[in-house]
Amino acid sequence: MAGITNAAYRRLCAEQGAGLYVCEMITSRGLVERDETTMSMLVFDELETTRSVQLYGTDPVYVAKATEILCGEYGVAHVDLNFGCPVPKVTRKGGGGALPWKRNLLGQILEHAVAAAAPYDVPVTMKTRKGLDEDHLTYLDAGRIAEDAGCAAIALHGRTVAQAYSGAADWDAIAALVAHVDRIPVLGNGDIWEAADALRMVEQTGAAGVVVGRGCLGRPWLFRDLAAAFAGDDVKTLPTLGEVAAMMRRHAELLCEHMGEERGCKEFRKHVTWYLKGFAAGGPMRRSLGLVDSLAALDGLLAELDADEPFPVSELGSPRGRQGSPRDRVVLPEGWLDDTDGTGVVLREDAAETTGG
Structure with a gap:
């Protein structure tokens, strides 16, 4: 959702209904080094009382410093770590959806972020995907690692990195993660196009809530419908x-x-x-x-x-935004699949690199 969930769009969505509206993803290194592009993205609307930021990073120290800056200087009330981005320029450096393959590195990053946020009483959550592909799944281990690190919740997009945004989201994987973790809530992500989809996901998977991405593109009133649906009201917005x-x-x-x-x-x-x-x-x-x-x-x-x-009712339930085709392979650093450790791995994170996931 890079270039979409800026302060203006978050304000627009918040005017429609209840929810937590997260800032477009920024890089931890860019924030620590005060990169101009990164800092220009870190803008909040004057009525944005609960500030939430999604952070990208591959280095535990940088992520910790960035988290401290967000909490201490910007009054951020929630930090979400993105380990789900499938964009090749991110995964080729071991970031985004590629990083959970390195279990120990993932744990280090989460532990550093949680520790940095603790003095400010700010919750840290993480978002991830099922894995690199169907042969390299990581989400169940990621759930355990998130629990052990002290994360407040984990969100799972029911697709692999190889799928990107193609095909259908695997809600069964979300249900499996719900059954696998017992100390933190699981949020479901993927194919929430209408409020009814959110209700079905929660019913089918046992998820504690939903995360909306492409479903709100051109439809900020979706959050009005979601708030009504979870309140038990039968409301569906079909604007002229x-x-x-x-x-x-x-x-x-x-x-x-x-x-x-x-x-x-x-x-x-x-x-x-x-x-x-x-x-x-x-x-x-x-x-x-x-x-x-x-x-x-x-x-x-x-x-x-x-x-x-x-309103064109034929569009109800249809995908919005990018879809594309699955990828033959996920672009990864050389030797990335050789082990699942990651301890001592040094990954270069560009200060100005930003993308959505």
Whole structure:
């Protein structure tokens, strides 16, 4: 969710319903070295009362220092460690979804982060995947290691690194992890497209809650539906195109408030396709919205949409965002699979490298 869950989008989602909204992933080395790009991502909305940050790192010392900075200088109330990113530029350095293969290194990183956060009474959680591929699964060991390290929870994306975002999420793996750990809650991630999916996941797996990623792209009102569903209310938001347009305008407005109008409008462009998915807005309109450079221009274009067009129910339950195909192999450091230790492994983490997982 890199480039998506910035302060503006977190504010927009929070306006819709209850939940914890996590900052896009930042690197521990970038934070410790005060890298300009990293620091520019570490921005919070003035109404963001509970600050949550997802941290990427491969070095226990850097992760600990970064955690201390987040808690002590930024008032962060929750730190989530990302061990699920499948992007090759991350896994080739042993980071993201590749790192849990090195069980001892994973334990060291978690222990250092938990210790650094403890004086501030800040919980540390971790997110991971099933494993590198079906022949190299790591999630059950990761659950045990997270418990022993003192993590507050573990979130499991029911796909392997090799799958990336293709195919269907394996909810049975989430259920297996729930049965495997008994001291910390397990959160399920993968294929939560509607509120009903979240209810089914919790019922089928025994997970304590859900983590939403691509399901909220162009649909920040999903959190309203989730809050209602978990409260036992039968609510499903099916906004008209006019209501979606109003949400688009609010999103662009918040981006401009945080980034300035020129950059905010440029950032908004990537969201147009997701918001309009399934609606009848034609190619010319979509192209024009994809080039919008001011709020005034956006207002003019949104006014041309058919405000009464109903929500395309055919899109309910359909995947959103990137999917792609499974990979033939996971890109890893040379000799990575030779052992599952990782003690003393030195991995180079680029200060400015950022990505979502």
